[in-house]
Amino acid sequence: MADGIDRSVPEYEQMRTLKLFSDEEILKIKKTRENFDYKLSQPSRGIKDFVEYIKYERGLMATTKERIKQNKITTNHSILIQIADRMKKLYANALSKFTNNIRFWDEYIKFLQTFKYTKDISSAFDRILQFHSEKPEVWIRAIVWEYKENFNDERVKSLLLRAQQRHPESQKLYLTFFKIELENKRKSEELEALQHADIVYSSSKKKFTNIDFFIEMLNIVDKFSYASSIQQNILDDMREMFPREELLWHTLAQRELSGLSTVDCTVDFTGLIKSEDGVNKGEDSKVNLKKLKIEDLSAPAQHTLRKRIELCIQIYEEAVKLVNTNKMWNYYIDAMLELNSDLSTQSSMKRFALKKAFEGANASNHMSEDHYLQYIELLYTNNPKDDNIEKVFQKATKIFESSVRIWLLCMRYYIQDNNFKKLQDVFKTAKFLLGPKGSELWQLYLIYLKSCRSSEAHAEFERYINELSRQTFATFNVLKAQMLELLATTVNMKKARKTYGSFIKNHPVCYEVHEMMAELEAKQMIRDPESERYCLEMLILNFGKTRTDVWLRYMRFERYAGEPKNVSKLHKSALATLKPELLDDFSALYNFFSNGVV
Template identity: 30%
Template sequence: MAEFLAEMQERLLPEYEQLKKFEVCTDEQIRECIRKRDSLQLKITQKGKSVRDYADFILFERKVHKWVTEKERFHGNKLTGLKSSIASRIIRLYRDGLRAFPHEERFWDNFINFSKKSAPQEVSGIYEKMLTFYGDKPRVWCDAALWIYEYSSNIKKVKEIFFRALQRHPDSEEIYKTFFDTLLLSAIKMSTQKNAISSDEKIIRLEQVLIVYKNSKKIIQNINFFLSLLERCESEKFLNITTPLQKVIIDDLMTNFPRNEILWDTLAQRELRGYNMSDLNNSMDIKDNAVDGEQQSKDIEKTENFDNDQNLFQKRSLKRRIELCCNVYQTAVRTLETTNMWTKYINAMLKLNQDMSAEKVLKRKCLAIAFKEGHASRLMSVDHYCTYVQMLLESPTGVPIAEQTLMDALKIHKSIKLYELLLSTYIVADNEPKAYETFRTANDELGAQKCVSLWRSLIQFYKTHYNDCGKQLQKLFKEACQEASPDFGEFRCNYLDFCILNFSMQKTRSEYDKLCLLPPPCRELHQKMAALESQTVAKNQADMDRWRLCYVNAVFYFGKTNTQVWIDFIKFEREHGEPKNVSTLYDRAKNTLETELVDNFISEYTLLTHII
């Protein structure tokens, strides 16, 4: 081993001399470099070596390579030989590491990324070796084919890679998409070269794209896959040369997925972007019944007559595009009659109304039509009803329409959101009878537990109208306190505040005693009463006993599962009550709390005693 390291150092002497000559490293840095390399080399020659050892060695060599590059840039001279020597050593390390650990995918990826910059001619071979281990991953096949096309534009080799990939993964959407895209890129490259050979090649490429599409159609049945191909054809650089292909894809989509909401949404959005179907038909002069392969090939040949910069779609005004888009959506909702289709239609109109810099009146009109027709269809979603009503409420004349719309909607959707909107509408209008009626209806239909927000809103309304609705408020509070859902605990606390503000402390204490007996127990109730007791001006024994009772009740109901109730009780006795009770409470807490909570309680108690 020592002889091997000595031999390696000897081979590296010219490199160290260059590092010194070109002032990349100082003498001290060179000595450190020698020591570091010896250490790293020793690690990768041992039996227990790991991929991490190779990665560390490569990381160090890349660091040295960066030093050389920075010095080269600083002085403006070329250190090609020195950089090449380091790069070759890095590549050897990658190769050695992958021979030892061939199943480290990230190591392969790092090797390829490095080689693309330092030895691009080797990358294809690396991909071939990688495919022997990772041929089960479509991504690797696609990356290999794309690199070959990018580096050499050898379309024949690219197709060979894709054919092999499809033999291994015949139903891979990723491979078909990448193959489709690569052939399109090749076709557009041919179209930029103005000669007869290139024109013929372009037609061949487009025919091959069509073949790839037709083959994928036989295996893949996912609409999103075909929509992604159509979207790729709409790319600016492909738009005109793929016109017949777009028509073929759309015809197939209409045949195979005629009742899919995503398709109709896509067609409507194409109209909004200016890709009109009549333009597509007219530019290709395709008859409705001409969809066989021979006709498709003829259609593709027609693209050679068009300049790639010529726009085959007419330029239409924004107003016309919006109208055409809405026409498609309206056809869609009449054809499908589904909630999902109406949702897509209305969402599109809402999005259109986010930009009001142009055609403001038309956009608002289209949105209004969508809402009105959606409501009439009884297929509009709850969220869209909420949006629609909010817009109506913004208009002074829209309030009655909003109320009627909500009442109609509630016949379709028994939704808390709709009840909240209707209740808030009556509250804003100070219509207490209607508000209470809505509140009662919602509770009857949905159950009180789902209507907590309605209880909260109506209680707040009664608070702000206490002079007229004081009795209703007290009655509502008492009713809320009787509810067995834990979500209603907040109303018990609020009721104590109501009592202390409007009645006496005696009345508040009496109500608190009653509330303590109601299920389920509420810890916040005892905290609230303790806070109210702390505000009592007179601190006689009776008052102190009442104050202490709050903590007694808290530990009675929650002493097993909550450490904080004991800490609060102890703090009360130390600061306001009888300090001699603290040790008794401490022992009671340890004996009462569940076993897993005792250590936590002791820690909190210790911290408390240090603070005090």
């Protein structure tokens, strides 16, 4: 051993006596341990050396367990305990030297828990806190251990006090404290537990004013039916402190849906946001909230699903009147979409609720792009001839004029409706607004025009080609190449060559177009060397400095379909044109080409 004390003799004797390992295996185990011990005795030792040693001991323990099981050994022995003790000492030794490695500390705690070194865990946490007291999560782990596993109330109180002194602004620490006080009901009277939990809550709400903290508090107290008074206090405070927070209303509505009812349907809920005369007073709603008693908002816990849905919708409806924002409407619609994911019960009510939410968001101009797409899909599914679909499209494309998805859906709608005139108008507007982002719309329009046989569509197809030739954005390169292929296969090569000329006149630096045209020329039954050579020369002219493949392609053409004598000229030109860093790769490829491989 590294400390000079050999504690392994009994262990090896038991291995031999119980016939778990052969003499040769035991000798190998000794030798391996000696090698590890030697590494750990060196000044250059690192934490990796300890990790590898511990990993080896874990493997040895697994093997020992397996052989004990296989040999059906029932005799008392201490082999596994001795291996575990060795691992424990390795952890302790490592952590005395590498105190800053919090991950290794975590592994040590897990080890102690796994191998039932319960008495050592408290002191281990004390040591961690000596070096990592700046981490609230370490305090929380120690507190939870003492409370749930070690059942040491005095130590829990001590740690909580020290933790709060060290981290007075830690929300997680207060949440842990709050939960422990509520769980203490098992050890004390309900009233005492409630009083302690209420003190924690009262103290924390003075420190933290973000709604997420209160929601976390609410989620904790919901699990304790005896603590309804604190639950009511939290709900009251949330309503008073965050009347214009979207998350407040979303939380209240979701609680109704989950059966955690806080609103009686016989109560006029608009009292939360309106004065007695029914007029919305905006900020004055805080005053109304203060006057409203929580008991007046308590509803029976046994609400039916239908009633829960009604109350949920009621809250969302009132919420969007007070907090008329995109975020609030998004919460509302998302909740109704989730509700509609299961239509096995109350399907009509759920569909109506979703439709109502969509209509309200659309009318208030607070609909997101995704929700517009879903709304239109809903309208179309219900009735493809619904006049509202066009109206919604008009509004959506005005609000989200740069949305490719909305314009695409709009075009598909008119394609399905076979309304060529409306489709033309939509495409004309969309291509102007989208610019370089509109290539998908051009693609869809081309597919449609290909399927039409009318003279009007034919004329539009010619205009389409002319307009496409004027597009200089790189996003249109693939579409232009596809157009050349379409013309070559459905019209003739003469038309394709003419279109190719117009394409490269306006935008010559277009690899896909030159490459496609060269490929089309090469596929002709009777190849036109001059036309094909022109495409290859354009590739060289525009990409000869940065691409070796264009040179190899040109040379293959000259060797097999053009003038073989030109190959050497092209080789010299390539060496003079390509960037220096590409010359080695090009020379290697040229050697393959010369030998007929490429």
